[in-house]
Amino acid sequence: MASEEELPPATGGAVALEARGLIKRYGGVEALRGASFQVCAGEVVALIGDNGAGKSTLVKSLSGAEQPDGGTILLDGKPVVLNTPTAARKLGIETVYQDLAVAPDLDPAANLFLGRELVRRGIAGKLGMLDKAAMRSQAVEHFQRLGVTLQRADVPIGSLSGGQRQSVAVARAVLWASKVVFMDEPTAALGVVQRERVLDVIRRVRDEGIAVVLISHNMPEVLAVADRIEVLRLGRRVARFTAAEATLEHLVAAMTGALSQEGAA
Incomplete structure (x- = not known):
């Protein structure tokens, strides 16, 4: 496993969205402690971590739902301020939430x-x-x-x-979306056939050149669809893997603190 500096993006594409050293506090709780993240155009990056790792806070910060207290967010290499979800959408960033937010009628x-x-x-x-x-x-x-x-x-x-x-x-x-789509547990509560259809749609989205960020607790699913995997633990990025090198054991070890990659935070 390579360090962060040695590990190239899986697709070699241009970086679409990047977070550098994000900090977010809720009173005395520090949800993000200098978290970093990167997704490139035309790739699927899985963002994983145990409960309380900071995944939701990071995604909210990158989609305009929350404002970080420190750090930098870059879109196409340029610093941006995502102060509302509407501002993020205007810049081509969309989010699919677990509760779907569709109008059933x-x-x-x-x-x-x-x-x-x-x-x-x-x-x-x-x-x-x-x-x-x-x-x-x-x-x-x-x-x-x-x-x-x-x-x-x-x-x-x-x-x-x-x-x-x-x-x-x-x-x-x-x-x-013209830049990035965040997908929060998109296959939760779906059957096997339905899950595979949604994963196929995700692959087609990637093939259109859009960056896809997948938030999931389903490790086999992550390994099946992601090009790259970034692991959060206690509000920081602790490891990065390409799908080719990652194993279920590596991911679980990184999430629990048994494994970390020097320089990945």
């Missing part, structure tokens, strides 16, 4: 454009009339490109399977 196309609806041209658009045909057409094209297969596209999303709902949530994030 709307169909997949309406969910895809939720909050970004297309309106008709001319006076109809000025009156706020939606262009449902255009949204449905673009949604079908987007789903096909990502390999998302739905039983029906004209029914409320709440009537679809868990895997299909998750695929729609991922597809929505990808439609609007």
Whole structure:
């Protein structure tokens, strides 16, 4: 295993999003203690760690939901301030949360454009009339490109399977993301077949050149889909692995403190 300085990005692509020495305190609790992180365009990076390691706080800091007390965040090599989720989205950073945040009574196309609806041209658009045909057409094209297969596209999303709902949530994030997509436990509570379909969508997202950050407790899943793995422990990055060199034993040892890579913090 190489040190951080010796370990190149798995894809060799340009760094899309980077955190350097982030610090975040909640009263007397220091959730991030100089945490660093890096994801490149066109790669899947898994962010792992035990409960309390700082994963959620780091992701919230990188997606605009929380403001770090110290450190630097860089997008395409330039320092940025992500003071709200809206600011992050405007810069091409999207997040798929574990609870999906979909509107169950709307169909997949309406969910895809939720909050970004297309309106008709001319006076109809000025009156706020939606262009449902255009949204449905673009949604079908987007789903096909990502390999998302739905039983029906004209029914409320709440009537679809868990895997299909998750695929729609991922597809929505990808439609609007130009840089990075964070995915928080995207296959939690899914069956084996549904899980594999979502993982296939993640691979297709990566192949489109978008950086994907996967937060997961499922180590076999991490090893199956990630190009690179970064490990947090007690608010700091303690290890980095390429998928080719990582084993389940390495990951567990790094998470528990039995293994660390000098210079990786």
